[in-house]
Amino acid sequence: xxxxxxxxxxxxxxxxxxxxxxxxxxxxxxxxxxxxxxxxxxxxxxxxxxxxxxxxxxxxxxxxxxxxxxxxxxxxxxxxxxxxxxxxxxxxxxxxxxxxxxxxxxxxxxxxxxxxxxxxxxxxxxxxxxxxxxxxxxxxxxxxxxxxxxxxxxxxxxxxxxxxxxxxxxxxxxxxxxxxxxxxxxxxxxxxxxxxxxxxxxxxxxxxxxxxxxxxxxxxxxxxxxxxxxxxxxxxxxxxxxxxxxxxxxxxxxxxxxxxxxxxxxxxxxxxxxxxxxxxxxxxxxxxxxxxxxxxxxxxxxxxxxxxxxxxxxxxxxxxxxxxxxxxxxxxxxxxxxxxxxxxxxxxxxxxxxxxxxxxxxxxxxxxxxxxxxxxxxxxxxxxxxxxxxxxxxxxxxxxxxxxxxxxxxxxxxxxxxxxxxxxxxxxxxxxxxxxxxxxxxxxxxxxxxxxxxxxxxxxxxxxxxxx
Numbered sequence: 001x002x003x004x005x006x007x008x009x010x011x012x013x014x015x016x017x018x019x020x021x022x023x024x025x026x027x028x029x030x031x032x033x034x035x036x037x038x039x040x041x042x043x044x045x046x047x048x049x050x051x052x053x054x055x056x057x058x059x060x061x062x063x064x065x066x067x068x069x070x071x072x073x074x075x076x077x078x079x080x081x082x083x084x085x086x087x088x089x090x091x092x093x094x095x096x097x098x099x100x101x102x103x104x105x106x107x108x109x110x111x112x113x114x115x116x117x118x119x120x121x122x123x124x125x126x127x128x129x130x131x132x133x134x135x136x137x138x139x140x141x142x143x144x145x146x147x148x149x150x151x152x153x154x155x156x157x158x159x160x161x162x163x164x165x166x167x168x169x170x171x172x173x174x175x176x177x178x179x180x181x182x183x184x185x186x187x188x189x190x191x192x193x194x195x196x197x198x199x200x201x202x203x204x205x206x207x208x209x210x211x212x213x214x215x216x217x218x219x220x221x222x223x224x225x226x227x228x229x230x231x232x233x234x235x236x237x238x239x240x241x242x243x244x245x246x247x248x249x250x251x252x253x254x255x256x257x258x259x260x261x262x263x264x265x266x267x268x269x270x271x272x273x274x275x276x277x278x279x280x281x282x283x284x285x286x287x288x289x290x291x292x293x294x295x296x297x298x299x300x301x302x303x304x305x306x307x308x309x310x311x312x313x314x315x316x317x318x319x320x321x322x323x324x325x326x327x328x329x330x331x332x333x334x335x336x337x338x339x340x341x342x343x344x345x346x347x348x349x350x351x352x353x354x355x356x357x358x359x360x361x362x363x364x365x366x367x368x369x370x371x372x373x374x375x376x377x378x379x380x381x382x383x384x385x386x387x388x389x390x391x392x393x394x395x396x397x398x399x400x401x402x403x404x405x406x407x408x409x410x411x412x413x414x415x416x417x418x419x420x421x422x423x424x425x426x427x428x429x430x431x432x433x434x435x436x437x438x439x440x441x442x443x444x445x446x447x448x449x450x451x452x453x454x455x456x457x458x459x460x461x462x463x464x465x466x467x468x
Contacts (some may be wrong), residue, residue, distance in 0.1 A: 049456040062312040140219035192241035317434035328458035337380040418455040
């Protein structure tokens with residue numbers, strides 16, 4: 001009995017514990033190395049940045065500074081003395097209407113000083129006009145245009161003196177013949193609009209403009225004020241007898257090139273709601289151009305202004321905004337519609353029948369569901385991803401003996417982006433509306449929609465790549 005037990009005991013095979021331990025360590029080490037390598041590779045891999053598509057537009061308008069040139073005739077004084085104006089700046093007068101007087105003795109001006117102390121010579125409406133002018137200047141003030149404060153000061157002085165003119169006119173009529181020998185009455189030689197400032201642009205024409213003329217920091221405007229002493233022969237006021245005037249805009253060479261195909265231009269002045277249209281001409285001026293816009297309306301609205309802000313209205317492109325770096329050219333096969341078969345009862349996906357050869361050289365016919373990126377309804381053509389078709393395959397036309405080798409198919413390119421909504425780089429065709437410097441406006445009528453996520457850098461991925 002003891003011998004049998006001994007025999008059984010001898011049949012037991014003992015496992016090598018050290019071998020078992022070493023195998024486990026090896027397997028664990030391999031797994032650990034794989035995990036560490038994966039982490040290392042993921043850290044070295046550049047992260048894929050996506051961009052959320054939004055609606056936007058590219059405004060192709062041209063904003064430029066402009067100079068208004070008018071037919072301004074300078075009227076000179078017939079004698080020396082103190083000037084008294086009776087017509088407001090920018091007011092229209094009839095021919096032979098009294099515009100101003102030149103007082104040799106200054107007796108008319110002294111009449112204002114005789115007003116009793118504490119009595120206002122201006123009405124509430126007059127003060128309201130002055131306050132409105134101040135409020136308008138404050139609303140548009142900025143440190144970069146500080147030089148305009150000098151023109152503002154002159155404008156306020158002119159407004160005050162215009163109101164004083166009415167008092168002087170009444171005094172002149174009151175004194176009558178007693179002052180006729182010392183006062184020269186100046187009448188308008190023709191009908192027109194009266195202005196009381198000089199700035200050196202009176203005799204300029206578009207062809208004589210220079211780049212420095214557009215520098216508003218150097219602009220000097222002399223206001224002709226009531227109470228000033230003038231010499232005989234000096235300019236005493238200006239009259240503009242017609243509505244013809246020219247808006248002269250300074251534009252760059254690139255902007256001028258954008259206008260070459262335009263016959264007429266649509267534009268606004270000083271952000272007005274009124275859109276104006278006219279023919280135009282371009283005059284070279286150093287490293288830029290003078291764009292001239294002849295007009296015969298609205299001159300009186302801007303008669304007190306030499307400098308204007310003009311916006312040339314061109315195309316306004318609306319759609320979806322995508323970065324230029326997200327756009328790629330996708331090479332595709334162009335397949336006639338006749339070779340496409342609509343899906344059967346079990347599928348709605350269009351199919352192609354393709355004959356190819358197996359590894360034994362035997363011909364086989366298979367159904368392929370191609371990646372269709374676009375259907376050209378007008379020409380009955382499908383644009384298909386080349387990965388869908390074997391290079392040595394032959395397309396079989398349904399219900400026909402006609403065939404078409406894949407190698408002979410026409411090729412084309414589609415503009416598109418990679419959608420990233422599902423975590424995979426999915427090519428989607430786009431239609432470009434307008435290309436900008438950094439972004440492009442594309443149509444929202446294709447596969448791309450607002451708030452879609454797309455790959456920011458199309459060159460950094462391949463189609464169907466897993467993104468995250």
